[in-house]
Structures are given as C-alpha cells and as structure tokens.
Amino acid sequence: MDFIQTINESGREWILPKRIQIEVAYGCNADCIMCPVHMKSERKKGIMDNALFEKIIDALEPYKGKIEKVDLWGLGEPLLDNALFQKISYAKLKGFRNIAIATNGELLGDEVQNKLLQSGIDTIIFSIDGIKAETHETIRKRLNYVTIVKNAKSMIQKRNMHGYKTKFVFRFIRQALNKSEWELYKNFWSDLISKEHLDVIIGYDMHTWGGEINSKTEYDLEDKKISMMPCHHVWDRLMILRDGQVPLCCADMHHARYSYGNVLLDSPLEIFNNSRIRSIRTLHVQGKKNLMDICKNCTILHSEQAQEIL
Numbered sequence: 001m002d003f004i005q006t007i008n009e010s011g012r013e014w015i016l017p018k019r020i021q022i023e024v025a026y027g028c029n030a031d032c033i034m035c036p037v038h039m040k041s042e043r044k045k046g047i048m049d050n051a052l053f054e055k056i057i058d059a060l061e062p063y064k065g066k067i068e069k070v071d072l073w074g075l076g077e078p079l080l081d082n083a084l085f086q087k088i089s090y091a092k093l094k095g096f097r098n099i100a101i102a103t104n105g106e107l108l109g110d111e112v113q114n115k116l117l118q119s120g121i122d123t124i125i126f127s128i129d130g131i132k133a134e135t136h137e138t139i140r141k142r143l144n145y146v147t148i149v150k151n152a153k154s155m156i157q158k159r160n161m162h163g164y165k166t167k168f169v170f171r172f173i174r175q176a177l178n179k180s181e182w183e184l185y186k187n188f189w190s191d192l193i194s195k196e197h198l199d200v201i202i203g204y205d206m207h208t209w210g211g212e213i214n215s216k217t218e219y220d221l222e223d224k225k226i227s228m229m230p231c232h233h234v235w236d237r238l239m240i241l242r243d244g245q246v247p248l249c250c251a252d253m254h255h256a257r258y259s260y261g262n263v264l265l266d267s268p269l270e271i272f273n274n275s276r277i278r279s280i281r282t283l284h285v286q287g288k289k290n291l292m293d294i295c296k297n298c299t300i301l302h303s304e305q306a307q308e309i310l
Contacts, residue, residue, distance in 0.1 A: 003232040005066060014273045017238035020067055021058060023074025023253070024048045024157035025081045026242045030104050031141040034173060034206040034213055036254045037075050047081045048242040054090055055190050056240055059254060059267050061094050069098040075253040079107040088119040098122050102171070104140060105148035105155070113155050117164045121169060125169040127151050130177075131184045138175055156192055168193060172203040186310055204307035211297030226301050230284035233300070238272050246271050248280065257293060 007016045027045035028037045060067065070091060078084055078101045091099050100123035101116075105288075116124065126148075131135035133145035152170075159166050169191045174182060186201055193199035206213070233249040240246055240263055241256060248258035258280070261271030271277070281294070289295040 001230060001232070001235065003163065003236040005236065007063070008065065009269065014269060015235060016063055016066055016269070017234075017272060018067065018110075018236040019069045019071065020060060020268075021071040021074060021237060021239040021250070022048070022053065023076070023240065023242045024053065024072050024078050025076045026074060027080060028076045029080065029106060030077065030107075030143050031140070032104075033139055033177075034175060035075075036209050036212045039212070039254065041254050043241070043254070044243070045076075046242060047083070048087075050083050050086065051108045055085050056263055056268060057091050057094050057096070057105055058098075059263070059269070063269070064094065064096050065240045067096065069100065070096050071100050071102070071254060072252075073100075073102045074239065075085035077104055077107065079103055079112060080306075085115045088121050092120050100125060102127055103152050104143055106143050108148075108155065109234065110154070113151065113158060117155070117158060117162070117166055121166055123167045123169060124155070125171050127171050127173070128152070129173050131181045131188055135178050135181060139173075139175070145231045153192065154193060156194070159197070160194060165197070167197050168199045168219075170199075171208050172201070174203050175229060190310065201310040202307060205299075205303045207251075207299040207303045208297055209254065212251075212292035214255060225307075227288040227290055227300060228278065231289065231295065231298075231301060234281055238268060248277075249300075251294055251300060258292070273289070 005016045005018055006013050025047050026043060031038055070082065070089060072078055088099055097137045099121055101121065102125035104127050128136060128148060129139045130145070136145040137143060146259060156168060170193070172182060172185050182203055189201050193201065237249065238246065239250060239253065241253065244262045244264040245259045246261045246263065247253055247256040248260065252258050260276040261274060263271065283289050
C-alpha cells in the first residue's frame, strides 16, 4: 500500500500522515443538500482557538518536510473564521507547504480576496456545483450564484495580474440535479483557469458521509472489490476537528463517533499511532472494514475512483 508513510520515532516505526486537515470552523453560511453540517449532532459549532491551532502546528513542525498538504477546512466554511489569515500566516511561517482552503465563495468579498492572496495560501478550492444559477442555488441553498462566480473571476484576475502563486481548483460534486451540466461547466471554467498556475477542474460523485446522507450513486455498495479494499484515509490523512478531537476520517467529521484521541491531551503523532486506530487499520487490512457501519455505508472510495480531473 503505497499510501503508507513511516518514520522512526523514539526507537519505533510510526505511521506519519501525508495530509493534515485542520477544521478551523465548524458551521456554515450555506445549507447544501449533500452536506450534514446542519443536521443534529453532539458537536458544538464554533471556531478553532488560535492557541490550539498553533499547538497543532508546533507539534507537527518537525515532520513538515514529509507532510505533503495542509487543509484548513473541515465540515463548514473556513472564511467564517476571522483569524483564518493569521492561521495561514503561522503555518507558512513554520514552513508548511501546500496550504489549502475549500470555500463556497459567498464570503469572498474584495478585502477577503486581497488578504487571502497576500497570505501566501497555496491552493483555494471553489465549491461550485452548476453552470446555471438555479441549479447551483438549489444544491447550495442560501448562496447567490452570481456573487460567487463574480468573486471567483475577480480572484483569478487579481492572481494573474499581481503575480501571486496561488492555485485554484474548481470542484463540482456530481449528483442528479447537475450531472447534465458537467460538460458545460468544464468548458466555462477552462476558458478562465491558468495552466501556468496548475489550476484544475475536478468532478466527482457525491458520497454518503458514511451513511449520513441518503444519496443514490451509480455504484453498488456491495461491490466486493471496494468492500474489501483498505481505505487510504485511515493511513495517510490526519484530521483534527475544531475542538481538538481526531475523528476516524472525513466521513466521521459530523459526529466524531469513532474519535480516537484529542490533541489537547496527546500529540497528533501519538494519536495517529495509538492502539485504537491500529485496531481499525487491522480490520481494513483483513478485509473486515464493513464490520464498522461507517465504512459499510461509505461511498467515498467509489467517488474517488470515478473522479475526473481537467
């Protein structure tokens, strides 16, 4: 399994994540039909405290050379965090690479655009799910499609004009309401993105959030190959929620029912190698991941295998 990365730490071999995902904000200004953020949960919505964020970054700094990507978003809109630019700057100061956020684009006013580009952020993912206002606004409720497209175009123009290095990703979550617009979507954004900056357009099918969302997919959940396949997310991705909890994976963000530690109590690397997560990895290796409901009902691997990148 080439997604496993190990290091020697204190005389033992530890697994080191390739990707870190830190949820700076739990909550959202949108109400998207394929997202559980506004569904009932035991978790409390809010913003990650700066002190906690810096504690995480400091703990992971010794491994920054092997961490390939740092995502500053989780279940929600990161631009709700007024200290986001400070957090980006701190991570950049500590030498982390490939720092990214994913945004619905509604809050990307002119001042926010400038601050983001000036922060040196490496990647901004725009979540836009249609080529028509009606389609996008039906899927991503509470948002204004015209405003979002205007903001995205403005950021592209500023980036190109002022020589910023930021890469843009236009992400399209395919589902029944918008599948027919995927080809038009690719054509529209292809005329605006920059190959020089390695911009991309990506489309993949919506997933079930481990059974949280009742989504119909083209893929059979009983597909034996995927049912037996170990999921790379439990080896190569460390996710930390806004209160310090470490959930199993991105499908576990909403409830953190499979939480196996908290960075307020232990170091991120110790948590990523503790006995609980090791036992879960063993189930995956043995082809028994479906003994866990969250894995049994998950379609993330189906979605990843069907993704299209332009």
